[in-house]
Amino acid sequence: MVPPRMFVFSFHLKSAYDHIDICEEHRKFLSFKWPSSDGVMKFYEFKVLTFGLTSAPYVFTKVVRQLGKYWRGRGHL
DSSP states (O other): OOOTTOOOOOOOOTTGGGGSBOOGGGGGGGEEEEEOTTSOEEEEEOSBOOTTOTTHHHHHHHHHHHHHHHHHHTTOO
């Protein structure tokens, strides 16, 4: 089914957003405070692209598109 010297691969995108880091200086824009169980306000900050962010699909598409260009340029797609 697969001609000689051809490659077949697949990858799973289940937690794909978790692989895109947020620049440290921009994390302050993806942070929030929330009260803990003892009543103390805790500060949380996302370090990776978060699911539910309105621009996340756009950013993810931009990253995957660059990977596709790289792989096509090397003859893998």
